[in-house]
Each structure stands twice: as structure tokens, then as C-alpha cells.
Amino acid sequence: MRFSLTTWNINSVRLRIDLVAKFLEEMQPDVLCLQETKCPDDAFPLKRFKQLGYDHVVLNGQKGYHGVAIVSKLPFESSDIRVFCNNLDSRHISVSFGEKAGMAVPLIVHDFYVPAGGDVPDPDVNAKFAHKLSFLDEMKTCEPLHPRGDARHILVGDLNVAPHENDVWSHKQMLKIVSHTPIECEKLLAVQSEGNWIDVARERIPLSEKIYTWWSYRAADWAASNRGRRLDHIWVSSALKDSIRDFTVTSDARGWERPSDHVPVTTVLEL
């Protein structure tokens, strides 16, 4: 079966529900993983998603900040929320698909919102940066993020790190900027290698080519300056490496009316 999945840091799902609808109507992914919903669970716009054909929803929201959600055309078997850094921030949710979704072999999807880490890249003076580094360390040792053998897992989200030189507009000018410091890049790549994850973007697009999924709101003209970063990621377990059929960054979405600073990132797998 053809299976498509999108990850998108929406920066308020309530404010941008019309943009989400526009995207879902055009792209029709089977599953959409959202971050920064900024929405308590009882205020989540469930009805709009149901109208769009996304009947199955799991939520880990909180008031004002953070928040993740997975909406799906396919029914789930189960869902789970994990706590990182002993902190109640809503930064993770996962689901499993199985027979209810027509899958004989289970598929697990993890949706993450890694802490941004503040401005100063020094854990001794910036507690937010220390939190980010600890969060990445915990992801590395988190047993459910170590798919083995034939296990079919997908890990997506706003991981808030652009790990490779061409994941940022200027490697040299970004070395001391949070999201591209060597310590963060090392730790994110350690999470990836510890779980034998395949970076779908770099499986499809060589390391020599620039890829961005985020452009700052603080640019006068985001497209003209094009100072982007690849903060949003789709990883698959090694068992799914040969199932990858497509990878798309919907950069157009950065130019939509009142956009998120992140754009949707989509993969298609043949399961």
C-alpha cells in the first residue's frame, strides 16, 4: 500500500486551521504530525479535521506553548506519550497502526518537538540550551527509539537542529548559532545512528544540496534573503529504507497568508 505522512510545525493550529485545510485538501497525506499546536486538548479544532476526512486524532497539548498532535485518515491501534527531562512540556506523542489500518505488519510513528534551546549556546549560562542537550541525550538512550530487525518505525518532527553543512544557508556563519552548533549536530546525529535511523531527506537529496524547512519571521523578505535551516525531519527505521518513494518540502507554504515559519515536509512510502 501507498502510505504518505507529513510533519509540520504549525505555530498555532487554531490560528492557521485554514492553511492546514488548504494543505490537506491538496496533498491528502494519510497522516499529519503537527508541532507547536499551542492549544489545550479541549480546544483542538477536531470538527475541521473530521470534515477533511481525518477522523482519527491523538493529542498532547498544553495551554500557550508547545503541543503535538497526530491526525490520520487511518485508524490507530494505540497511542503513547513519553516524558523527557522529567518535564511536563508537551513534546512527544506516538501511535501504532496495524490491522485496523489494513497493515499486517505494525507501523509505529513518533512525533517530536525538541526544545529550541534559547539564544546562548552555553549550557552553563542558558538553562534552555542545557534542556535541549539533555533532551537529545534522552532520545539517544530511549529504548522505544531503537527499532530492531524488521520493525517498521517512523520518527518525525521539529527536531530544532540542522545537522549538516547544507542544512543551513551558511555553515560558517551558523557555527555559534543555536540549531547548528557542533554539540547539537553531534547529539542529533548520535540519536540517529543509535537507532539506525535513515534520514529520508538525505536519502533522496545529496548532502551537497541545500535543503531548508524553516525561514525566520525576522527577515524583511524571507524568499529574497533565503536564510533557511532544515529543522524538520523524517526518519525511518532501516527496515523501511527501500520503501521510500518520495520526499517533498512544500516551500510554497512559507509564502501563504499569515504563514507558519516552518513548512510541511512529506514522505511517501510503499508498505
Add this chain to the structure above:
DNA sequence: ATGGTAGAGCATCTA
């Protein structure tokens, strides 16, 4: 070297 924007919810935090 600096300051630049956006959202939630209503002062200030987070990004």
C-alpha cells in the same frame, strides 16, 4: 555589531 517578527493571552514567556 545590531536588531529584526510572531503567537498566546494579557505580563511576559517561548520561539
